[in-house]
Amino acid sequence: MRLTGARILMECLRAEGVEVFFGYPGGVVLPLYNTLGEYPDIKHVLVRHEQAAAHAADGYARVAGRTGVCLATSGPGATNLVTGITTAYMDSVPMVVLTGNVARDLIGRDGFQEADITGITLPITKHNYLLMRASEIAPAVKEAFHIASTGRKGPVLVDIPKDVFIEEAEWDGYPQGVSLRGYPIMDVPREEEVSKAAETINAAKKPIIIAGHGVVQSEAQDELVKFAELSDTPVLTTLLGISGMPEDHELSYGFLGMHGHFYANMAADRADVVIGIGMRFDDRAMGRFSDFNPTAKIVHIDIDPAEIGKNFITHAPVNGDVKETLTRLLPQLELNRHPEWRAEIDQIMTQHPTDYVEEGTVLSGPWLVQALAEATQGDSTIVTGVGQHQMWAAQYYPYTKQRQWVTSGGLGTMGYEVPAAMGAQFAQQEPIWSICGDGGFQMTSQELQTVADHNLPVRFAIFNNGFLGMVRQWQELFYEHNYHSVDLGQPDFVKLAEAYGVRGVRATTRAEAMQLFRDLEGYDGPVVIDFQLEREENVWPMVPAGAALSETIESAEDL
Amino acid sequence: MASRNTIVAHVEDRPGVLARVASLFRRRGFNIESLTVGHCEEPGLSRMTIVVDGDDHQVDQVCRQLFKLIDVVSVQDITYTPMVDRELALIKVSASNFNRREVLDVVEVFRADVVDVDAEALIIQVLGDEGKVDAAVKMFEQFGILEMVRTGRVAMRRGTETTKPPAISDSQQAAAAIRAMLGRRPEGVLPFASD
Numbered sequence: 066m067r068l069t070g071a072r073i074l075m076e077c078l079r080a081e082g083v084e085v086f087f088g089y090p091g092g093v094v095l096p097l098y099n100t101l102g103e104y105p106d107i108k109h110v111l112v113r114h115e116q117a118a119a120h121a122a123d124g125y126a127r128v129a130g131r132t133g134v135c136l137a138t139s140g141p142g143a144t145n146l147v148t149g150i151t152t153a154y155m156d157s158v159p160m161v162v163l164t165g166n167v168a169r170d171l172i173g174r175d176g177f178q179e180a181d182i183t184g185i186t187l188p189i190t191k192h193n194y195l196l197m198r199a200s201e202i203a204p205a206v207k208e209a210f211h212i213a214s215t216g217r218k219g220p221v222l223v224d225i226p227k228d229v230f231i232e233e234a235e236w237d238g239y240p241q242g243v244s245l246r247g248y249p250i251m252d253v254p255r256e257e258e259v260s261k262a263a264e265t266i267n268a269a270k271k272p273i274i275i276a277g278h279g280v281v282q283s284e285a286q287d288e289l290v291k292f293a294e295l296s297d298t299p300v301l302t303t304l305l306g307i308s309g310m311p312e313d314h315e316l317s318y319g320f321l322g323m324h325g326h327f328y329a330n331m332a333a334d335r336a337d338v339v340i341g342i343g344m345r346f347d348d349r350a351m352g353r354f355s356d357f358n359p360t361a362k363i364v365h366i367d368i369d370p371a372e373i374g375k376n377f378i379t380h381a382p383v384n385g386d387v388k389e390t391l392t393r394l395l396p397q398l399e400l401n402r403h404p405e406w407r408a409e410i411d412q413i414m415t416q417h418p419t420d421y422v423e424e425g426t427v428l429s430g431p432w433l434v435q436a437l438a439e440a441t442q443g444d445s446t447i448v449t450g451v452g453q454h455q456m457w458a459a460q461y462y463p464y465t466k467q468r469q470w471v472t473s474g475g476l477g478t479m480g481y482e483v484p485a486a487m488g489a490q491f492a493q494q495e496p497i498w499s500i501c502g503d504g505g506f507q508m509t510s511q512e513l514q515t516v517a518d519h520n521l522p523v524r525f526a527i528f529n530n531g532f533l534g535m536v537r538q539w540q541e542l543f544y545e546h547n548y549h550s551v552d553l554g555q556p557d558f559v560k561l562a563e564a565y566g567v568r569g570v571r572a573t574t575r576a577e578a579m580q581l582f583r584d585l586e587g588y589d590g591p592v593v594i595d596f597q598l599e600r601e602e603n604v605w606p607m608v609p610a611g612a613a614l615s616e617t618i619e620s621a622e623d624l
Numbered sequence: 625m626a627s628r629n630t631i632v633a634h635v636e637d638r639p640g641v642l643a644r645v646a647s648l649f650r651r652r653g654f655n656i657e658s659l660t661v662g663h664c665e666e667p668g669l670s671r672m673t674i675v676v677d678g679d680d681h682q683v684d685q686v687c688r689q690l691f692k693l694i695d696v697v698s699v700q701d702i703t704y705t706p707m708v709d710r711e712l713a714l715i716k717v718s719a720s721n722f723n724r725r726e727v728l729d730v731v732e733v734f735r736a737d738v739v740d741v742d743a744e745a746l747i748i749q750v751l752g753d754e755g756k757v758d759a760a761v762k763m764f765e766q767f768g769i770l771e772m773v774r775t776g777r778v779a780m781r782r783g784t785e786t787t788k789p790p791a792i793s794d795s796q797q798a799a800a801a802i803r804a805m806l807g808r809r810p811e812g813v814l815p816f817a818s819d
Contacts, residue, residue: 183640187647192694195640212694246789247636247697249798370806371688374681384803 066237070199071097071230074163075104077206080239083107083134085125085491086163087118091138092178093165096230110491110519112484113511115142119149120481120509121488123158127471128446129492130284132159132214139166140178143224144185148478151189153220155475156305157278159213160220161206162190168228169197183224191219197226199234207240215250217369218282251368254385254393262340262364262381263397269338269362271406272298275321275350278474279343279368279387280309286467288391289342290314295395297403298340299410301329303350304459306343308470312463313443318410319419321614322350324456327417327606330614332410333358340364343387346376347475356613366390417606417619419460426574428598430454430528433578434461437498437526440582445498446471448489450482450505452535454528456604458500480508486523487516496522496589503529504553513565516591523591527558530598538603542621543610562593571595628657628754629683629703630779631674632787634664636695644693645672654678654686658776669697669789673709673778687806698789700805702781709779713750713757718768720744727767734760745770 068076074097078086085108090098101109112118115137122133133153137146143164153160167176183195192212194205202225209221266272280289280302286309293300293316300310302320310317319326321333330352333339339361344350346365351357354376362380365373366387373382383390421431434457437445443463448471449455455472464470471489473481483506486499506527516523528534537551562569568590572578578596585592606619618624635641642661649656657675664671676686683701691699719727720743731738731748734756740747750760754777761772781787790801 184643187644188651245694246798247691248694249802250795251799251803253796253799255800255803369692370803371685371692373688375685 066235067233068236069096069100069230070202070225070232070234071100072103073199073202073234073236074206074225074230075100075107076236077203077239078107078134079104081132081206081210085110086134086136087112087121087125087488088136088163089115089118089138089142091142091165093139093167093227094136094230096227097136097165108491110515112515114509115145116149116480117484117487117509117512117515119146119160119162120152120478120484122160122162123149123153124448124471124485124488125492126153126158126160127485128468128489130468132161132210133488134161134163136163137165138178139164139182140180142178143180143182147185147189150186150220150222152473152476152478152481154189154191156473157218157282158220159218161209161213162220162222164222164224165230166195166224166226169226172226183222186222189220190222191217193222193224195224196229199229199232202229202234203236204240204243208243208245211243212245212248216248216252251370251384252386252389254366254383254390256393258381258383258385259390259393260397262366262383263394265338265362265364265381266296266298266340267399267401269296269298271335271337271403271409272296272340273332273336273338274298274300274340274342275303275333275344276300276306276309276342277303277344278305278309280306281467283343283387284467285309285343285388285391286311288388288395291395292391292398295398296401297407299332299407301325301333303344303347303474304472305474307459308464308467311465313465318414320459323352323608324460324604324606325350325608326419326460327617327619328410328414330606330608330617331413334613334615335409336361338362338364340366342366342391343368345372348376351376352608352614352616353611356615358614421461426576428572428575428578428596429602430457430598430604431461432575433528433596433598434458434500436575436578436582438462440579441498445469446489446493446495447498447500448472448482448486449500450502451477451479452502452505452533453530453538453602453604454500454502454534457528479505482506483509483512483525486525487512487521490521490523496524499523499525501525501527502534503527503531503555503558504533506558507553507555510561513562513567513591513593517566520590522589524585525591525593527593527595528598529555529558529595530600530602531555532600534602535604537601541601541603542624558593558595568592569595571597573597629676629678629701630707630709630777631676631683631687631690631699631701632779633672633674633690633699634669634697634787634789635672636697637663637668637670638695641670641695644695645690648689648693649686652685652689654682660776660778666788673776675777691802691806698787698802698805700787702779702787705785706782707779708782709753709777710751711754711757711775711777713761713772713774714739715748715750715761715764715769716771717746717748717764718744718770719746723767727764730760730763734763736760
């Protein structure tokens with residue numbers, strides 16, 4: 066059967082089981098949009114800016130555990146995706162990005178709305194394609210989904226010139242497999258590496274696990290818990306590893322890093338064996354590399370061989386998928402107990418608790434996250450932007466279910482919270498809470514229209530302190546209080562929401578906030594909540610930039 | 625300890641592969657001394673010989689990052705394996721009736737070839753490892769080098785061992801073969817397993 070390139074592409078998406086994708090039309094993708102009506106089972110969500118299409122696909126992918134798909138036209142459409150692609154790349158999120166390009170004979174001749182998007186995205190995609198024939202579409206899309214969703218996951222871009230959408234090619238069904246010689250699946254670890262890791266862990270006196278995004282992506286929470294229980298190893302997570310370990314478990318000790326829990330940072334610093342699982346020893350998590358626990362032996366389990374040994378000398382490297390590796394590691398672990406080590410960390414925890422107890426009526430970030438946790442029984446999917454609100458959301462919400470936590474960790478993309486929550490809402494029925502900064506919200510608030518179009522029950526909780534809070538905190542602490550360009554003017558968020566036909570509400574006190582949580586129960590449409598916070602609150606604890614984890618401070622007096 | 629390291633990579637013979645490799649080197653801040661690329665014994669693949677500066681850690685990262693490129697089929701660091709490496713240089717040396725004989729004496733010593741003669745210049749082709757080419761260049765400098773081009777290193781392992789990518793269809797075996805190749809030591813032990 067002969068089909069146009071546009072239809073072949075849609076047949077491929079159908080064969081991949083794509084339920085929803087996020088896009089924005091333009092000149093060169095018109096042949097594709099012309100066929101969308103014939104594929105009603107594949108929902109196209111019209112965003113209001115291409116950046117949002119990429120973030121929405123990313124948010125969808127993180128919550129659904131499936132590959133997210135987005136689409137943009139050539140030139141500015143494609144370049145607008147770049148921030149979203151990089152965000153997904155840094156956090157290893159599976160995504161297939163489709164772009165149109167100018168007709169083949171115009172490529173390289175600076176045609177109208179031409180951008181070399183394959184060239185531009187070389188360093189921010191796992192792989193990319195520029196297809197010059199309609200017959201290449203099916204194999205390339207098959208490969209793109211395969212590459213995006215296997216190994217260390219990531220975004221793959223497929224660029225299709227306008228006339229390739231129109232050109233016909235033979236369609237005899239979606240390809241069954243791929244033939245990628247340079248891309249073997251490396252999920253199963255080598256036995257000798259697993260044994261050495263097991264030996265190291267069995268001999269440990271003060272072991273600690275640092276669980277990363279790989280645990281969530283591999284959906285290995287059960288295996289991780291068994292590992293921790295059997296070897297009596299306290300578990301920390303990285304920022305992106307949050308939700309990989311149920312935080313109500315007695316072996317859960319929070320997350321580590323620049324604004325991690327104090328006891329988590331101390332535990333990582335004092336352990337004799339550090340077991341990194343599906344994480345990459347990032348500088349924000351580990352503090353100053355040269356002074357991170359120099360005597361610890363490091364066991365590192367990761368799917369990406371290039372991560373092993375990148376930042377630290379590894380005593381026992383294991384290259385493999387987290388779930389595959391833990392499954393093989395578990396039978397080799399000895400039942401172990403470390404009462405003294407546990408007591409040591411518990412004591413630090415008692416002396417430096419995270420629970421926020423300060424009384425008052427003013428809305429503070431930590432209090433608000435705790436109140437939200439109570440109102441939602443700790444059960445909600447939380448999406449955040451980047452900054453103070455993100456850190457409070459990471460510190461104070463008790464995550465227990467995998468994929469309950471969605472944040473831009475690696476790239477730290479402000480404005481992620483609005484479109485990512487919107488995309489994520491297509492993956493689940495239960496309302497998603499998007500914890501927004503008042504700065505980030507203003508970067509992507511145009512998507513309220515998309516949210517309204519689809520009547521998505523997202524709760525946009527703006528942690529509004531009228532400041533670019535994290536930058537203000539740094540100016541206060543490290544730049545002699547010299548505030549510059551952080552005092553953000555803002556629209557009336559309630560009116561803004563209402564202008565989009567979205568319910569808008571405001572809370573200025575704790576009592577109002579509590580009342581609001583009750584009012585919203587059962588409301589099945591979108592809401593924007595302007596939580597007016599104390600203006601100059603800081604996030605604690607903190608590892609100052611360039612300091613070691615052992616130098617974590619808990620207030621400005623410690624500086 | 626920084627030194628010159630020789631990496632052999634087999635890549636899919638497709639448009640844009642060189643750009644991917646170059647982009648990776650730029651992005652990760654790796655220093656390429658030379659990169660040569662050409663056909664090899666297997667149709668559809670190109671073979672790159674890459675010379676990079678860096679210590680063991682950096683070179684290991686180069687190999688691992690290179691292998692992450694989908695179009696890179698195999699990567700092997702052959703710095704520590706017995707190998708033959710060659711480079712070719714074309715050197716245009718100023719030579720007239722007064723000194724041509726002297727120039728030709730040097731050509732003979734280096735077993736180089738004269739590939740073009742003119743009343744005022746010679747083009748000399750020097751073939752050898754980097755050290756030999758360096759020495760020849762230094763000797764010809766006294767006569768005046770008008771122009772020079774060097775190809776960069778090509779290298780091959782000695783004996784029956786090859787750097788050819790594993791021809792394995794089974795994914796598990798392919799993974800094992802690739803992991804073995806990625807190690808800096810021949811037995812494939814990961815280099816950062818400190819003892």
